[in-house]
Amino acid sequence: MTKARKALLELLKESKEPVSASMLGGEPSLPFDQATIYRNLHYLEEQGFAESFILHCTEHGTERYYSYRSRSEGVHHHWFHCEKCHTFIDLGGCAYQEQMKEWEKQYGFTISDHTFFLTGICASCKS
Ligand SMILES: [Zn+2]
Ligand SMILES: [Zn+2]
Ligand SMILES: [Zn+2]
Numbered sequence: 001m002t003k004a005r006k007a008l009l010e011l012l013k014e015s016k017e018p019v020s021a022s023m024l025g026g027e028p029s030l031p032f033d034q035a036t037i038y039r040n041l042h043y044l045e046e047q048g049f050a051e052s053f054i055l056h057c058t059e060h061g062t063e064r065y066y067s068y069r070s071r072s073e074g075v076h077h078h079w080f081h082c083e084k085c086h087t088f089i090d091l092g093g094c095a096y097q098e099q100m101k102e103w104e105k106q107y108g109f110t111i112s113d114h115t116f117f118l119t120g121i122c123a124s125c126k127s
Pocket of ligand 3: 076077078094095096114116
């Protein structure tokens with residue numbers, strides 16, 4: 001693995017929230033240009049170490065967010081994004097495997113991937 005890949009993987013592992021490439025551009029631990037960061041995030045996702053989704057919000061516009069994915073466990077997480085304070089809340093590992101199987105049976109297709117996230121107002125912004 002190249003230096004950039006290792007550094008990015010470490011950062012994704014430690015991050016409690018999904019991160020976008022533009023957020024990572026300002027990280028002191030990542031002294032790489034934007035193109036290198038994009039390319040390596042894409043690589044990590046292709047190799048099954050990361051996953052991404054595209055989210056639009058008023059604060060950050062349309063961005064692709066990356067989060068760590070354990071290759072051995074194969075478990076990915078789902079997220080809630082607050083439209084007011086723009087933090088992500090980790091909803092834990094995917095709980096939709098049973099539903100997927102049902103849909104595969106019902107429609108006869110084979111699911112290779114899915115993206116799912118929630119947006120709304122978090123508890124502390126509500127009060
Ligand atoms: Zn909030
Ligand atoms: Zn936001
Ligand atoms: Zn899922």
